[in-house]
Amino acid sequence: MFQILLLLGSLLLHEEASLAAPLVKGNCLPTCGGVTIPFPFGIGAGCFLDEWYEIFCDESTYSAVPMLKKPNLRVLNISLPDSYGRKNGMISVSLPMINSPNGTCRGNGSSTPVSLNGSHFIFSESRNVLTTVGCNICVLLDDQKSAIIGCKSSCKDDKVVRKMTCSGSDGCCRTTITPDLQAFSITFNHEKGPAKNQCEYAFLGDRSKFTRSPIDFNKLKASGHFPAVLEWGIAKSSRAASEIYKHGDSYECSNFSFNSVYRKAMPFLQCSCRGGFTGNPYIKYGCEDVDECKGPTDPCPGRKCVNRPGSYDCVERSKTIKFLLIGMGSGLGVLLLLLFLWLLYNFLKKRKEIKLKERYFKENGGxxxxxxxxxxxxxxxxxxxxxxxxxxxxxxxxxxxxxxxxxxxxxxxxxxxxxxxxxxxxxxxxxxxxxxxxxxxxxxxxxxxxxxxxxxxxxxxxxxxxxxxxxxFIPNGTLFQYLHDSLVSWGARLQIATDVAGALSYLHSSASIPIYHRDIKSTNILLDDRCRAKVADFGTSKSLSLYQTHVTTVVQGTFGYLDPEYFQSCQFTEKSDVYSFGVVLVELLTGRKPVSFLGDEEERNLASYFLLSMDENCLFDIVDPQVLKQGKEEGIVAFANIARGCLNLHGKMRPTMREVASELERIRKLENPAIRHGNTHEKRETSTRWDSVGSADVISLSDLQPLMSSESM
The missing domain is CATH 3.30.200.20 (Phosphorylase Kinase; domain 1)
Structure with a gap:
């Protein structure tokens, strides 16, 4: 407790001393329009780190306006990471809204989002939300990496109300954004077609602006801008970073988020003055020692205070026996008091932890x-x-x-x-x-x-x-790693495809309540010590009531595996899982990744390239050499036909997972006769092969095991 009191006192002194600490280089302007401009940001030549940090002070209006010159954004506030790790470096800017090409509000805002590519800025995941305004629209944000998020907005009688809280049903919706976001694209989808004479737009904005009171969106539409928060840092390899490491022990730098519970890694370096120092760590010798002895209160009552770098010492003024006895008595009393306070603190801490656990247990549905x-x-x-x-x-x-x-x-x-x-x-x-x-x-x-x-x-x-x-725990990693980092036999690929198909068939039609996985991909398929596949990561899965056929949700998934029909309608069905599984089948067949930014443009999306190759009778040009070497032509073609059926753009024309599992089992037995049953008097069953337009050829099968045996349950 005594240390806590000292820490509180040092915080007060730190805040007072920071007024005198240097924030800018040399004689550079420290402010513009009431906004403090600390280095690496700066106004004028030689005052900023590079072009991304240049501030232009626009004095053409009656009051000066600071502008971040490179992306042309108005600056509302700039903050440095503080000395005690309570916040990251932030810059608040006025971000233009993105208007729908079908809307009527093209006069304000922008038609394209702001891009921060090439900079060491990101849109803050913890501070910003994606907001959509309009009636009966679904807006999707593609972070140009691998994630797509969005939300759906609806309103009564297709009329947007004047003031909204963005609940989703009042003409406005909002959702969180992806981490490390620097650039993105926006897509507007309409359930009933574009509304007439309606202004539709989306924007990234500071979530704190939504918590104070309902927003007047008529004023917002007229302005065309909304406050947003960027997190910033510097490159590890920059000249400023190399200088900082030479400055001494009054600085510390990290590429982890200062206030993140999970110590999230950041794509840049952030620096701050150590405890007991204050100032700007990005300037040489910019962190000054805080003199605790000159604060508003005496940190050493009855003793002499001696300042030292980052801290201070208390020294006795007199060496007489009288004061020594008094000091010993006082010290013993203080020691007993501190012991009591320490015991009390631990008791209260444990009690607080228990109460906190009880609260989390209730909030999480315990x-x-x-x-x-x-x-x-x-x-x-x-x-x-x-x-x-x-x-x-x-x-x-x-x-x-x-x-x-x-x-x-x-x-x-x-x-x-x-x-x-x-x-x-x-x-x-x-x-x-x-x-x-x-x-x-x-x-x-x-x-x-x-x-x-x-x-x-x-x-x-x-x-x-x-x-x-x-x-x-599944020991052998993911199918993605296994497939793209080593040679995989054709038999192993067939076994993995059959395992996953059986699992999805069980989830869709044999579980007590139908379950849609919603994120089937090779990184969510794990392999055990016998290289048998196991479906994992049900974080986005949905369960349905007995008579439901689909769920209407915010679009979630992984680029390259996402069902185009789901992307357009925001309605996820069991056939959406079938489409994603079709992409996995093509990965197994070709050994290629679902998305590639190398090679010709037509080869970048694996599903589209596979369908094009099938239509042009060039299947064997893209099949993995290992498959061509070990597989039979009939089995490879049958496998490719299953994948083509799963990738049909019309969900109703795709097969069910039960049908897919049966057909894969047939191909596996065709490729390996040793696994066939010897009983020739069993009832002959049928399996279905699908072509690209959804028609079916029925072929005869025999000696098939049931899809769901007691062994699999």
């Missing part, structure tokens, strides 16, 4: 899950509630060296439980409070899945801010 565990109507008694301390110990306190992978739904760590069992622990992103019941129901459903080709959910922990899900 009570609802307990009800389901105690219910005789469900079979979730096998699901286990894990303790957060045990999972922290299992992952070495979520050490970054234990990370197995990261995605849009969270981070996966390798862990060892107390009984020696190896597991995969997924640290999910925070749950939307309105979707807690849905999240718990999906945990209950996924815990009942018992299929040999689906990664088993072992349990969860709900007493942390972000839920922790515990899965069985």
């Amino acid at each position: 009570l609802l899950l307990q009800q389901q565990l105690c219910s005789s109507e469900t079979n979730v008694d096998k699901n286990k509630l894990f303790n957060s301390k045990d999972l922290e110990k299992a992952t070495d306190n979520f050490n970054k060296n234990r990370i197995l992978g990261q995605g849009g739904q969270g981070t996966v760590y390798k862990g060892m439980l107390a009984d020696g069992g190896i597991v995969a622990i997924k640290k999910s992103k925070a749950i939307d409070k309105g979707k807690v019941e849905q999240f718990i129901n999906e945990i209950a459903i996924l815990s009942q899945i018992n299929h040999r080709n689906v990664v088993k959910l072992l349990g969860c922990c709900l007493e942390t801010e972000s839920p922790l899900l515990v899965y069985e």
Whole structure:
């Protein structure tokens, strides 16, 4: 507690001393229009690091306006990372809105989004949201890497109201953006066609502006701009970075987010003065020592205060026995008081931790899950509630060296439980409070899945801010790594395709409640020690009631695997999973990646290039040499026809996963007669082969095992 009091005092002194610390280089202008301009930003030649940090002070209006010259954005505020790691370097700017090409508000805003490519700025994921204004439209943001996000806006009678809170049903919707976003494109989709005489637009904006009061969107439309927040830093290899490392021990730099719970890596370097120093770390000798002894209060009552770099010492003024005895008595009293305060602090800390765990448990739906565990109507008694301390110990306190992978739904760590069992622990992103019941129901459903080709959910922990899900550990990595980093036999490819098809068929039609995966891709297919496939990552999956045929959702998925029909309609069906599986089949057949930015333009999207090759009878020009060497021509063609059927642009013309699984099993037996059954008197079954327009040729099969045997359950 005594140290805490000293720290609070040093914070006050730090803030007072920062007024005198240097922020700009030499005689450069420190402000423009009331906005402080710290280096590496600057006004005029020699005052900024490079062209991205140049500020132009526009004095053509009655008051000066600072402009970030390279992207031509008005600057509202610039902040440095502070000395105590409480915030990152931020720059608040006025960002133009992106107007729909079919709307009526082309006079304001812009038709194309601002690009920060080439800079060391990113749109802040924690501070900004994507906002859409308009009636019955679905706006999608493509981050030009691998992620597509969006939201759907609707309103009554196709009339946008004057003031909105962006709930999704009042003519405005909003959603979070992807991390490390520097450039993006916007697509406007209409459910009923473009509305007449309607102004439709989207923009990235500071989420804090939505929490104060409903926004008057008539004023916003007239201005054409909205405040947004950029995070900034400098390149590790820049001249400024090399200078900083020479300045001494009053600076520290990191490429991790200062205020991120998970220490998220940033694509640039951020520097700050160490504790006990204040100023601008980007200027040589710009961090000054804070003299704690000259503060408004005496940090050493009855003693002499001696300042030293980054801290201070308290020295006794008198050496007499009287003062020594008084000092010893006072010291003992202070020691006992500190011991009491320390015990009290630990007690309150533990109590606070318990209360916090109870709060997180309730917010994450723990009570609802307990009800389901105690219910005789469900079979979730096998699901286990894990303790957060045990999972922290299992992952070495979520050490970054234990990370197995990261995605849009969270981070996966390798862990060892107390009984020696190896597991995969997924640290999910925070749950939307309105979707807690849905999240718990999906945990209950996924815990009942018992299929040999689906990664088993072992349990969860709900007493942390972000839920922790515990899965069985699959040792041999992902299909993407296996396929693109080593030679894979044709037989192994057939086995993997059959395993995944069987798992999806089970989820779609054999589970107690139909489940749509919604993110089938080779990186979500894991391989065990026998190279048998297991479907993983159900973070975006959806369960349906018995009579539902589709779900209408915000568009989520991975570029290259995303169903074009789902992209247009925002309606996800079981045939959307079929399309994504078709892309995986083409990966297995060709050994190519789903998206490539090398080669000719027609080869960049694997699905489109495969369909074009099929139409031009050039299939064997793109098939992997390993497949051509080991496979039979009949089997390869049949396999390609299945993939072509799955990739049909019309979802209704695609086969079901049950049909796909049966056909793959037929091809596997055709390629390897040794796995056929010897009983020739079994009933002959039929399987279907699909062509590019969805027509079917029926061929006769015999000796097929049932798709869902007791072994697979």
